[in-house]
Amino acid sequence: MSALQASREQLASLDAQIADLERRLVALHHEKCLVQDELDAYKYPVLNLPNEIVSEIFSQTLPPYPICPPISGTLSPTHLTHICSKWREIALSNPQLWRAIRVSFWYNPIVISRRTELVETWIGRACYGPLSIELDIIGIGSAMPQLHSSIFSQRARWEYLKINLNLIDRIFSLTETMPFLRHLELDLNSEPEDGLTTSLILGPAPLLRSAVLAGFAPSFVILPWSQLTSLGLRRAFPEECIPILQCAPNLVHCELHIVTNEDFIPEEIQLLQLESLVITTPENNREEFVVINSFIAPALRRLDISRYQLGMSATDTLTSLFSRSGCSLEELRVTDASPDTTLQYHILASGLPSLTTISVSVRPAGTAMISFSPS
Incomplete structure (x- = not known):
């Protein structure tokens, strides 16, 4: 009986020693992790930054909202989750990244x-x-x-x-x-x-x-047109655009990509708050087509227009717009212009003291820039 008791005591002693060794191993592993973290922070200082700063850096690496980042690649938030476990945790906890x-x-x-x-x-x-x-x-x-x-x-x-x-x-x-x-x-x-x-x-x-x-x-x-302050209509016919614009009196910016139509009959479009207007035509649709004659826009300050949207005489079309609207245009950009028409815009600008800049994109290549002061 004493021998059995002695064996039990020996086993208990061994169990205690094993438990003590396990505790020491856990402590050593924890100490090793702390030392490794200190070494990593020394080698990679960015890992020592507060999570809030790292999260803000992540936000700055992506395209600004509301632009959508790619699903994968270096500009994707998914990429940030593949760097290390710490960065993955930070990225997944930042809703703005996703x-x-x-x-x-x-x-x-x-x-x-x-x-x-x-x-x-x-x-x-x-x-x-x-x-x-x-x-x-x-x-x-x-x-x-x-x-x-x-x-x-x-x-x-x-x-x-x-x-x-x-x-x-x-x-x-x-x-x-x-x-x-x-x-x-x-x-x-x-x-x-x-x-x-x-x-x-x-x-x-x-x-x-x-x-x-x-x-x-x-x-x-069909949208709530009267709410809109900015509207783009692309690859659209004028008979589609005009009724919409007539229902959108609060537009400040408008961009039209017009497909020409020989049967188009101009109708008046009053946009009293419109400050910026862009009118272009498709590459394969280059007939002269003057939808700008429909506009009355007294607040217009910036006009970007294709030469094909100015008709036979760009000077007459623009002069008519300014006279009809009473606007004080400040910036004019004409695309698809031919080299021999640049002088027309120079003459036009000389009679418009409010116009500060004309940008003429000359076809087939090159851009002629002409600047004017209000005086």
């Missing part, structure tokens, strides 16, 4: 599934703040169910939205309330399918002030 999302969808079901999962991950990391969304959708019918569950269900968080669609699908809708939406850009590359409604009406968006419609969108999209 609030701007740009992604493309097309017919491949595997691509749709993976991209949808990626979008859901980013939206989750962005927590509950506003979002900047940029979508390029090809084959919308197959992608829309997933998009509705991952992206369109977040309408209440949209602040900046850019969508490129090849067609309007039956289940595509923007009619719900979007309380944070400030900017909308919609590019529609084909007409709605047969049997669909001919218009897409935007739901309540009280903060919306800026919009860009391209392709077939000006024909089928």
Whole structure:
């Protein structure tokens, strides 16, 4: 019995020694980690910065919001999670890094599934703040169910939205309330399918002030035009643009990319607050076409216009605009000008004391810059 008792005591002693060794090993490992951290901080001082500063540095490395960073690569927040465990933790805990999302969808079901999962991950990391969304959708019918569950269900968080669609699908809708939406850009590359409604009406968006419609969108999209202060209409016909502009009296900036139409009949467009106007034409659409004759814009200060939008006599067209509007133009930029017309703009400027700068882009190459003082 005494021998058994002695054996038990020996085993207990060994257990105690093993436990003590384990505690020493844990302490040594902890001490090693501390020493390693000190060495890393010495070799890599950036690792010793406070998390708040590192998080701000991360924010500064990405494109400024609302510009969307790439999904991968050095300018992507995902790249920051691959540097080290500490930086990964900091990046994942900063919602501002994940609030701007740009992604493309097309017919491949595997691509749709993976991209949808990626979008859901980013939206989750962005927590509950506003979002900047940029979508390029090809084959919308197959992608829309997933998009509705991952992206369109977040309408209440949209602040900046850019969508490129090849067609309007039956289940595509923007009619719900979007309380944070400030900017909308919609590019529609084909007409709605047969049997669909001919218009897409935007739901309540009280903060919306800026919009860009391209392709077939000006024909089928209805926005709260009177709210807008900035509007772009791209690849649009004048008969589409003019009714829209007549309903948008508060525009301060307007950009028109006009497709010419021989049957166009000018109608008056009064934009009393308009300060900046851009009018261009497609590269393959170079007939002379004077939509500027429709404008009455007394507050106009900056005009960027294609020479093809000035008609046979640029001087007469511009003089008529100034006389009709009573505006005091300060900056004029004419694109696609021929070398022999530069003198016309020089003569024009001499009679406009408010004009400080003329920029003439001479075709086929080179840019002639002519500057004038108010006197």
